[in-house]
């Protein structure tokens with residue numbers, strides 16, 4: 001497989017894990033890791049989707065293995081760690097991409113959606129980081145990319161738990177990066193904050209607003225700078241941050257939204 005960034009980003013010899021890799025941004029990120037030469041572990045609670053994504057990577061000449069993982073399950077992360085130890089003995093890259101969005105408001109009963117959203121977006125990211133860091137501390141190197149969102153940057157009256165969960169992801173990212181930096185480890189931890197990106201998740205949000213605002217063009221104009229990003233456009237930034245090309249980037253939370261939040 002010829003790389004997206006052949007000769008510029010080379011992940012040959014690296015083991016990369018991507019959660020939420022059956023669809024959307026996660027799938028595009030897994031494809032990007034593999035196309036740069038990494039052996040890529042495609043993780044998703046959707047077993048069939050993960051297998052399909054891994055097959056697509058292999059068909060394109062990359063190396064990928066699918067495994068089912070529900071990121072909310074701590075025991076499932078332990079099982080994954082045991083398997084990784086047995087089979088590979090290392091983790092070089094982790095992309096925490098699995099996420100869900102729900103509509104909720106603070107002035108309504110929201111604890112069900114809050115727990116569900118924080119379970120996937122926050123617990124899932126923390127379980128992933130702590131597992132990967134155990135491996136990375138052994139080699140003293142690694143890169144973690146957490147997928148946050150521009151929805152974390154300001155109040156969000158339609159998806160309060162979602163925005164808050166992504167703010168938590170960004171903040172844990174900064175704290176973890178400081179910890180590894182102060183420990184003298186070459187483990188870089190960053191967050192990517194996509195704006196609207198053309199995936200199943202965004203479609204559900206768009207559908208809701210198209211009706212309210214009077215058409216899809218109006219939704220796009222308000223939320224997406226006229227168009228949504230393609231998952232591959234987000235994956236390019238994920239790939240850069242996972243690579244040595246980003247050797248001085250850590251603790252950063254980087255928006256990728258064509259100035260929508262400017």
Ligand SMILES: NC(=O)c1ccc[n+]([C@@H]2O[C@H](COP(=O)([O-])OP(=O)(O)OC[C@H]3O[C@@H](n4cnc5c(N)ncnc54)[C@H](O)[C@@H]3O)[C@@H](O)[C@H]2O)c1
Pocket residue numbers: 019020021022023024025026043044045046049069070071072097098099100101120124147148149150193194195196197198199200201202
């Ligand atoms: N699409 C957007 O506009 C947008 C914008 C900003 C941030 N994001 C974030 O990007 C990430 C990917 O979103 P997407 O738009 O590609 O969504 P998507 O719905 O297309 O894909 C999400 C994937 O995560 C998986 N997943 C969900 N819960 C899981 C769990 N408990 N364990 C394991 N896998 C699980 C799903 O099966 C799916 O394959 C999410 O964290 C999302 O919050 C998306």
